[in-house]
Amino acid sequence: MNPLKNPFVRGMLFSQWAYWCMWAVCLWAQLHLPPSPLRTALTLSPIPPGILIVAVAIWQYRACDEFIRFKILCAATTAAIVTALWTLAYSYLELVGFPRLSMVWVSNAGWAVFVFLMIRLMLAGHEKPVA
């Protein structure tokens, strides 16, 4: 079955595409625009697609069976652990002179781990089944 026919896959891909497009817009605004209401608006633009990602995830979670819910919770836990380790380590690195990083980098690390695990789960669902 074509994974793109799955409404959850389409929802996930669209929300991810929207988020990363707005993330690029945010980055561009931070780097190239002077402080202004436009810069503020563009900097905040990833928030709505971020909320859409959460909405798609909740929609998908409620339609899942117990095993898929278990895998989703494992992915969320793994992402939380990676984020915790990353923030722990970097908090000390900042004390010894590493540049201060925005929370954007922290959240993106956690998101990246979670999205990777979710894509892997979805692709596993499209493997050739055992007869």
Next chain:
Amino acid sequence: MKNRLPELRARQGWTQGELAARLKVSRQTVNAIETERYEPSLSLAFAIAKIFDLTIEDIFSPRAR
């Protein structure tokens, strides 16, 4: 936990997908149970037993320690 799901499913001539459809779960769930990577909840275990007209103990058994 060990289970006889592959054997029971083969007797019925069902694929994993067909069994999953009857149980209203995903094929991944059936695969994970059969390969002993996941232990079903009590409600799902009862549903599996009902499908095959057996008791839970006839299908699932603890793994020898």
